[in-house]
Amino acid sequence: MGYVNRRNRTIAGVFLLPTVAVLFLTTIYPMLYALYLSFRNYDLAKPFIPRIFVGLANFQEVLTSGPFMHSMWITFKLMAVTLTFQFVIGVGLALLVTQRLPGMAAIRTLLLIPMMISPVIVGLVWLFIYFPELGYLNYFIGLIGINPIPWITSTQWALTAIAIADIWQWTPFVMMGTAAALQSLSPEPYEAALIDGNSRIDVFLYVTLPQLKPVLISLLFLRAIDAFKIYDIIFVLTKGGPGDATETIALYIYRQSFTFWRMGVGAAASFVSLIIISVLITLFFKSMQKSAVAR
């Protein structure tokens, strides 16, 4: 057993115990308890009724009934839209703020502000902006002659409103990561391209973008995982409504568990989304390994 002998291992175990205990209480126990609940019928409104074992009924409801599938659709739709805009705008801004122009450092810092605000506050700020009668946005579009838009109170607009707020908050994150990567690229290949006369578009597509790829993939997955569990902004702005128009997976779980008090169904939905997110993460590491090998 080499240097670490049995005695040392016992001591090491003792030292690790507090951490393990905290981890167990805050992570592993709740998870196991949720797993237990997902096979039970547990109504939070009637806590004294025995929690009957219902087999896979909760999972069956989650996977075959409409609402969960609907929330999944909303989640991925929102993810696709917000990530597209965050990356297109974020990479564009990164290219802009890495130019050596006067004032760029200040602009860069200002652009980072949304990212540093807590999502709940971001939600509240946008609540003011979107407010139907008194909101800033409707006031300003009124000035150019557009009728007020029921941003967060109509099923037609609510998801768009949330997407805008989320794009506003997280584009700076993409910008910052991309700008850092851009600045670490060596300048000589660009000088070579300048001498050879390659067009700016070609240089971006064939020199910059391929070198940014590993970073962009990382940022994409970080954002995807975050977008998958989006909750705070939506909770503040629409609480998933109107109807179920903005009900993402996280809101579905919240509603099942704490509005309808169906803890078993909520727990089952949690596990289904855990599996989805695990698949996402696995794919991420697979693709990272592949791009590392390719280099």
Added chain:
Amino acid sequence: MASVSLTNVVKAFGAFKVVHGVDLDITDGEFVVLLGPSGCGKTTTLRMVAGLEDVSGGEICIAGEVINDRPPKDRKIAMVFQNYALYPHMTVRQNMEFALKPQKLSKAEVDAKIAGVAGMLGLDALLQRKPAQLSGGQRQRVAMARAMVRTPEVFLFDEPLSNLDAKLRTQVRMEIAKLHKQLGTTVIYVTHDQVEAMTLADKIVIMKDGYIEQIGSPEEVFAHPKNLFVATFIGSPSMNLFRMTVERGDKGPVLSSAAFTIAAPVDKSGKLTPGQAVTLGIRPSDVRLARAGEPGAIEARVEVVEYLGVEALVDLRVGTQEFIAQIPAGERPAPDETVKVVFNQAGLHLFDSESGQAL
């Protein structure tokens, strides 16, 4: 192919002047080496020719046209960078294709050009590799191939060999010389390695602190250095220097110091006045052991002997003055011995001690 000329070219970064009025004429097909110590402005000068730096003053012409304000791509130049500047994610072939892309050639023309250059540089087997899968020497050749494939009028090299080990450096150096002979393209080559400069150049431009110290063929700068800086910078081991005073002797002027007195070189005697402070320079290879009874020999003590195989470097001391002799290894004395040495008359260089200029 094209001539290049720089007229009073100045470069300042803000208020900080780094190139002070450089004048240089490069004829068509010439191989010119900019040589000088670190920070003397070689790279800056080259980058101004390339168009990667703005010119703060003066004029740069390529093929007779002023190109100061032309973008780099319109200067008909190609550049090989010190760290190669290859596109890391592209194969060797793609690197060359990308360099050719702006020329909008047909696929067949591109293939023919790449095949030609790859053949010339021995890269055929490496075309599908990426830079990370190549050795330093191979990367260097790819960088040259990428420059050559565009068939420029002028090649610019910035210390292309400095990332290679000594043996590879010699080999690639010879390849560059061969390619230049074959292609006949004008080359401007920056280095701080005098061996590279001596072996490659038709013309060496020696720079220091943003000024040109001397322009000349390798033979000229070695045999007739214009000043003390060039004299000591060129040649290895570097030239021995003695601070002397001119005095009147029986047969014309003599040079004298506390350590020894020798006759002034005959061809210089007209320029000397008694009492003048001069610096005598003599290359170690022009110091030899005296024959028995040879007149004008200087007695010196042997400090250290470095055996180099064919030759030996002998550190000598006369009084407080130390100098080096480079002699056939078979003749080398032992340390602490006292020997008599003489200076080859043809190898004597005289400089004014105040101005540092050759007399």
